[in-house]
Amino acid sequence: MQQTERSLPRKNTEALGISSQKVIEFLDHLKAHQIEMHSFMLLRHGQVAADGWWAPYGPELPHMLFSLSKSFTSTAIGMALHEGILTLDDTVISFFPEDLPVEVPDHLAAMQIRHLLMMGTGHDKDTTDALHEAEDGNWVKAFLQLPVPHEPGTHFLYNTGATYMLSAILQKASGQRLLDYLKPRLFEPLGIEGPTWETCPRGINTGGYGLSIKTEDIAKFGQLYLQKGVWHGVRLIEEEWIQEATNKQISNGDGGDSDWSQGYGYQFWRCRHGVYRGDGAFGQFCIVMPEQDAVIAITAGTGDMQGILNDVWDHLLDAFLPEPIEVDEYSAELDERLAKLHLDMPKFEPASELETQINGKSYELEENQYSLQGMRLQFDKESACLVLKRNTEEKITLGRHSWITGPSHMFGGKESLLASSFTWKSQDELVLTIRGIETPFCITMEIQFKGDTIVINDRFNVSFGMPEAVIIQGKAN
Template sequence: MPPISYDGLPRASASSVGVDPDRLIAFLDEVKAAGLDLHGFMLYRHGHVVAEGWTWPVDPNEPRVLHSMAKSFTGCAIGLAIDEGLLRLDDRLVTFFPDDVPADADPRLSDMTVEHLLTMRTGHASNTSGSVWRGIDTSWIAEFFKIPLAYAPGTEYVYTSAASYMLSALINRVTGQTLHDYLKPRLFEPLAIHNETWDIGPDGVNPGGNGLTAPVSAALKLAVLHGQNGVWEGRQILPAAWVEAATRPQGGPDSRYGYHWMMKPGGAFSALGVFVQMAAVYREHGATLVVVGGMKNSAEIIPFIERYFPAAFGGGGTPEADARLEARLASMAERPLLVSACAAPADSTRVFAMAENGLGVKQLSFDFRAGVLTFELTDNQATHRLSVGIDDWLPGNTSMPGRALHHGYEFHNAQIVAGARWLNAQTLEMTWIYPQTAFRDRVVCVFEGDGVSFARTVNVNSAEREQAVLVSTTQS
């Protein structure tokens, strides 16, 4: 049974609003044939969700790490603060943080404005990813002002999450609230966005470029809001002039970036997050497309999107075609089988002391009982436990370490679905799916004699996708 989304949005058939169901089927089929890891898909047109599908075990009602789609929410806060007279586009950043500016700062730093942050024209040479700052427990505001300037602010577009962080910090300064608290009554509640959280950095600031976890429908609602010029259910949520400015190119004739929105061909625009979290607005067609996945980058799926959208809005379709689409979308939720290549060994408990390693892992424990593996990893911090189905999938929660494989995120009590199969009598393959994220870990354990090796990889990451193989020294 496919999951049902309780986002409060009305539903309609694709053909009833001029969307060709067979084109949507072809889009999904081609994406699958290309081996792309699509986790979720929503299409909205003329006031209705007309198609949605979710790859098992994704639940559309559960929050998901949206990565840099958070930036488009942050842009809303700046637009609202400007409308309330708390900020101006030409306000200079340093005037809000005089105590954080180094004494030997580049003189050009004093020219950096709110608008430069919004348009990613800070003067920095490269991106400062959230994955970098998540490992720093001192002030990120101070870190921002340490970044050298390669260009005069306002001249060169260089995408960087550091700019969005400082916009969030500005909201703290001018409102006395975090970005999330400021947006809650102004944006999240009017759009009926619930079950969302936003990380807090060491300055007490939400990282405006990332760190937002919310149901995928939150991104759809935000995009629809912008496609409707800031109006939601007859109420002006965002100033229309702000939405118009935010969703057109800013900063020069060759720009493809607005105020924390990316411009697309044909007048479309989108919110983007790493590993393919995307909400694309086709305003002239009254349509919004959302996809989420676990892919290396959006360039993998964009050719398929551009082939079928906005072409799919050309009309056509019958009730029979709508039924075919519903069946195709439901098939996304089919649970993959786990089948061992040999009989499972007898129930046992095996505990291994691990050789010295850079991950600080001291011990691995494997307890096989009645088709369930209780796996424990002990490192310098704690013992981390996970229940894993053998030839089956088990849902649960875990704090298994893995920051380096997961774009700098350290998950605590995170949802996980874990299953395992025996590839041969000595080799156990575990799959750990984190359904609220883009990540899926593959762990291969080879038991030879009295020892074990432990190899862990991940489907996508901004850095290395595999850890150094761990090997044991003794078994007890």
């Protein structure tokens, strides 16, 4: 029976030789740069030195990892390699004879598992859209039909479809879905409870994205890699694999000041300063710092991922001292700051006389890209209920100048928690803030009431190619 640990051990910053002042500076600069943080955990020598969650986010909540999922998929391949059920030299086409094109091009025939891992498949554009557009839901077949203009291993292209293929190959080779394969080998030994992973239409875990776990779980994963694959004296991952996966396997740029051009391993990025990382869209990070014997786990909702890394290098690299500190006059201030972290909600006026007129009134909405058909609002003393109509009705309860938490299917299609609030910007303009607190996403809806008509200005904090704002008009039924 493998030993498990449900929470990481803790020591104060003095005992771990970390400057609390530098950590405070890091937090201050993130705020000054308007980088929306959701959580932060700093480990040194395998112990938690500092952690915090920006309310309404909390330590008990899982968070969507997006492409940070890729590093977990890579880990499964490393484990399968050690178990002898596949090799890095295995060709991709050898696993899917039933899905091959009539004529297999030379570059596709030459593509190996190692090329998927290093993002060197030979494609000239990310394959993900083609997979999602496959009418029959067969993402493997869609991947194998695409042209491969470059010789595999010679051309880096960040390609989420390649990671999906790793998941599909693992399922073929092991007879288990990626999530099920990793549970006894990785998640359970690390004490990671309740991980979830999205699947494609045919039930294969998406691999390149879709994993949701807690911030501390991200930190444990990084610590496992820092410890060269050993957890509580039990080897979970081969050290040779960790060495290969986290070292440069292919060039992805000319270095410089970008942490996206320092070289790429097997689903891990090389960074400046001898650091490596897994990361995901909008600021999900697992940063491993071997020289400092440290790990940093971050979840966020920002488009400025380089800004987060710059602040890590500018403020936290110098925070690690060679010996414990006898007295740190900033440690109490850091503890207080971490305990009070929060994201501000808009607060103007708590109420409007208009509430009695619009209470329960239904509005029919013009055609829009969200496929919303209608909405209505119902107010009471401390809250409001927003009802959005598509094919079915979605109800969201919002606090009056406070967060109210409740389940919803608004973000990502599956049920997850929202934290929502409202305020009146003026007597006829209502502002709703809806946060998906298991995701990076936040929607701000500004609703202007003009007689029997409404105009909704709808904005996401971050998104994949969505317009900055969407205007939706409606009329009372």
